[in-house]
Every structure is written in C-alpha cells, then in structure tokens.
Amino acid sequence: MAADQIILYGYRLSSCTWRVRAALNFKRIPFEERKVDIVKAQEQLTEKYRAINPAQKVPALVIDGATLVESMAIIDYLEDTRPGPKLTPESPLAKARMREICEIIVSGIQPLQNFGLKLQFNTEEQYLKFSRHHCERGLQTLEELLKKSSGSYCVGDQLTVADLCLVPQLFNITTRLGMTIGKYPTLSALFAKLLAEPVFKETHPKSKQ
Template sequence: MARMATETRAILYGFWLSSCSWRVRAALHLKDISYVERSVDIVNKRSQLTDEYRVINPSQKVPALIIDGATIIESMAILQYLEDTRPKPSLMPRTPILRARMREICETVVSGIQPLQNVGLLSHFDSTDQYKNFTKYWTERGLYSLEDLLQKSSGQFCIENQLSMADLCLVPQLYNAVTRHKLSLDKFPTISKVYETLLEEKTFSETHPENIKQKDM
C-alpha cells in the first residue's frame, strides 16, 4: 500500500477482513476524515506479531489509528475519540435512552460476539472444526440477542433512522456471520432488514472489505 503523501493524513493500520478495522474505516469515511490505510496481515503473514508493529500497538492487534499526533488502539476507543473531536456528523443518538440502546447493541457485538470469532483462538482448539463450531454457536447466540434488541430500537438503521456506532459494530459482524460462518439471517428478520439497508449506504459500500482486499493485492 502506498505511503501517505502528507503527515496531515491519519494512518489506519488494519486488515481487510478485520471487523474491528471496518468499524474504524467506516467512521473515517462517514466523518470525511482523510486517511491512508496500511495493511497488517493478521492471518497469513501474522504481521501484527512483529517487533516493528508492537511499537505501534502493544496489544499486537488491529486496528491502530495515528491521528492528531497520537496513536489510538481498540476500535471503540477510536470511534469515541473521533466522535469527541469531530462531532459532525454525529454517531450518537439524540437522547439518553437511545444512546443506551446503542450501547446495548455495541456491547452485544463487541463483548459477546466479536472476541469469540478471533482467528487467534484457533490455536487453542484441538481442530479447526471444533473452533468453527465454537465460534458459530456464539455468533448465532449473539444474533438472537441482537434480533430482540433491534425490535425495540430500529427504524431504517439500528437506532431509528440515524447512523450510529451501533451500525458500525453490526455490519462487520454480520458480514463475518454470513461469509465465514455461513449463517443464514432468515431466522432474524429485523437484523436482515437493517443489514440489507446498511449495505447500500456509502459508509459501508465504499469501505467494504472486498474493496480493501483489491487495493491490498
């Protein structure tokens, strides 16, 4: 990937298939923040485990964002920083109860689904099939929770008709569920409807992993 042309641009260290990287990529796009993405291959080359990358991100994961002279790790911390420093367009719903609903969805994804899909877990299982069954089970369980939550809060998007952090968490995880785990969304009509709508939004269509994959090749 090309080096950045100017130091004023943010640098996103991510991986095309990483759901956490996609969250941040979508936020940068939505807020029209100029950035360059540098690929960290966490699957084949295991580039995140190098000493060079550890200087950037001590946890040796993606994403990491260099912006405003600082390096920020962990996708949700990055999203909050972008919201705090560049509040328009906002990723936060307008009322306390809607913000609570948003955080319910975010936590269900970020704490309940995504960590149990991490490729780093594979080496701790006796077989690939055992790992796949484990991640598929927890992903599906999380989807049942999300279906109930979205029935309370969704409109066009997760939280009524405003794009929020909940959408940035939902879309990448559903993409993983459908592509990696071959899960059908037929049992989750509310999720499916919101997901299909969100995929048509430029925030997601223009930051889609398949587009990033082509740039990395």
C-alpha cells in the same frame, strides 16, 4: 510522516478495522490505510508492529500526533474531536440502546469468533462449533433488541456506532463462519439495507482500495 497525516493500520477483513474505516469515511476524514496481514504473514506479531500497538492487534490509528488502539476508543475519539456528522444519538435512552447493541457485538460476539481463537482448538470443526454457538446466542439477542430500537438504522432513523459494529460483524458471520441469518427477519432486513448504504459500500473489504 507529515504531522497531520492520519494512518489506519488494519486488515481489510477485520470487523474491528472496518468499524474504524467506516467511521472515518462517514465523517469524511482523509486517511491512509496500511495493511497488517494478521492471517497469513501474522505481521501483527512482529516487533515493528508491536511498537505501534503493544496489544499486537488491529486496528491502530495514528492521528493528531498520537497512536490510538482499540476500535471503540478510536471511534469515541473521532466523535469527540470531529463531531460532525454525529454517530451518537442525542437522547440518553437512544444512546443507551446504541451502546447495548455495540456491547453485545464487541464484547459478546466478536472476541468469540476471531482468528486468534483458532489456535486454542485442535481442529477447524471444534473452532467453528464454538464460534457459531456463541454467535447464534448473540444474534438471538440482537434480533430482540432491534425489534424495539430499529427504524432505518439500528437505533431509529440515525446511522450510529451500532450500525458500524453490526455490518462488519454480520458480514464475517455470514461469510467466514458460513452462518445464515434469515430466521432473524429484523436483523437480516436491516443488514441488507445497510449494505447498500454508501458508507458501507465504500469501505467494504472487497471494495477497491
């Protein structure tokens, strides 16, 4: 592997992988994406992948001679080392608003609906009831926050990390969990608008790889 080669280990339908894929795309950073099948083959549980990511999760990014794990840490690194175009607002308040939205998604929604949780339930119905309940609570919170912070994007008129977190999560909620978001007008309108943005069209799980 070339010293300057950037490799993203991930799963196309993983919201965490999509965040990083979108960040790389937005900053126009060339990279190679290598599939880790976390559903059928469960390749994340192999010793080969464990050597790449000890947590045995996706994504992992090989960059600058190092391997980084955890999507938000990876995005922070990209923002620090490849600052243009920026994914964080300049204003301290706007930056805090961005982080509020990110935390609700990354900490309050995503972990409570991921594939790994299924093993903790006896039936698919139990898993879906649990996940949909917690997603609904998160959506309610996001709707109230976005009423105050959103413009063309989650925070004003600048695309930020909040948008990179929002789109993949809403995609999973509306497809994999079969939930509807129409009763959240701010959220649903923003989601439709963001899906048409080049960064999300080009990195969409169903886009040409």
